[in-house]
Amino acid sequence: MQNNSESQIMLVDFIRYISNMPDLFFQEPRMMIDAKPASFGLNVDALVQDTLEFLTGQENLEIDWLNNNQNPFLLPANEKNKNYLAFVAMATYSLNYPGFSGVLESVSPVKIFLIKTLQKLSTLMPASVFFNDQDRREELARLCIQALSILPVGESASVAGDRLKALDSVERMRLLKESQEIQRRNEELRKKREAEEMASKWNRE
Numbered sequence: 167m168q169n170n171s172e173s174q175i176m177l178v179d180f181i182r183y184i185s186n187m188p189d190l191f192f193q194e195p196r197m198m199i200d201a202k203p204a205s206f207g208l209n210v211d212a213l214v215q216d217t218l219e220f221l222t223g224q225e226n227l228e229i230d231w232l233n234n235n236q237n238p239f240l241l242p243a244n245e246k247n248k249n250y251l252a253f254v255a256m257a258t259y260s261l262n263y264p265g266f267s268g269v270l271e272s273v274s275p276v277k278i279f280l281i282k283t284l285q286k287l288s289t290l291m292p293a294s295v296f297f298n299d300q301d302r303r304e305e306l307a308r309l310c311i312q313a314l315s316i317l318p319v320g321e322s323a324s325v326a327g328d329r330l331k332a333l334d335s336v337e338r339m340r341l342l343k344e345s346q347e348i349q350r351r352n353e354e355l356r357k358k359r360e361a362e363e364m365a366s367k368w369n370r371e
Contacts, residue, residue, distance in 0.1 A: 175265055177318035181307045184260050187297070191259045195251035197243040204243070210251045211239040213258040214280060221261060221276065221314070223268030231277070238281050252293035253284040260310050269314055279313040290335050305333040 196207030211232060219227045231238065239254060241247040257280060270276065287296065296302045308330045311318070317326050 173269060173314075173316045174319045175263075175311060175316050177304075177307060177311075177321075180260075180263055180265075180311070181303055183263050184256075184303050184307055187256065187259050191255045192252070192294070193255075195248060195255060197241055197247060197251070199243050203240055208251075208255060210254050210258070211237050213255060214239055217258040217261050218270070218273050218276065221266055221268070221270035222273065227273075229273065246288075249293055250285055250288040253288045253296070254280055256293060256297060256306065257284060257310065260306060261314075263310075266314060266316075269316065275313045275315070279309060283309060283313075287335055296335075301333055302335065305330070305335060308333065 190208070193208040194206075195210045196204050198204070215227070215229065215232055218229060218232075219225055239251065241251065261276070290296075296306070308318075308326070312326075312330060317323060321329070
């Protein structure tokens with residue numbers, strides 16, 4: 167296993183690799199139906215297992231949180247879960263980039279990325295919309311290499327962090343909602359002032 171503390175990657179090559187994602191990874195995911203795993207669909211939990219073995223360079227890797235009754239990638243069938251698993255499937259393909267073989271020492275950062283980060287992203291937009299947007303593909307690429315502690319060639323950790331922050335879909339949505347809330351409150355205050363001015367005018371008359 168190699169030490170990836172100073173590893174770098176040509177980001178443009180990685181994004182091009184992501185852009186060529188095979189149709190296989192856009193198939194409907196296997197889900198739980200009537201509390202039982204369906205016999206059809208893309209087996210996302212198996213993709214995650216294979217991906218973690220590829221990243222760590224360890225075959226038959228034992229991952230407790232993937233093999234218990236609360237497998238985070240085998241979920242009840244609904245649109246919300248289906249979209250989340252579509253994000254996970256895209257990420258597994260991305261993380262199987264040839265240059266990433268054996269770079270991972272601990273699966274924890276990738277676990278956080280696959281479960282927490284992608285769950286948040288999946289609440290913002292359909293996976294297909296995310297994938298088909300050039301900036302969002304760069305965001306996916308940067309999230310992947312962040313989880314692996316890899317930097318783009320020519321970027322310091324600070325520059326890479328700033329670029330990812332500028333692309334951050336979750337943060338962009340938070341700022342948009344915050345702006346909309348400020349506009350709503352300002353509109354309420356404007357209407358309140360107009361009503362008070364009108365009432366004052368009638369009282370003077």
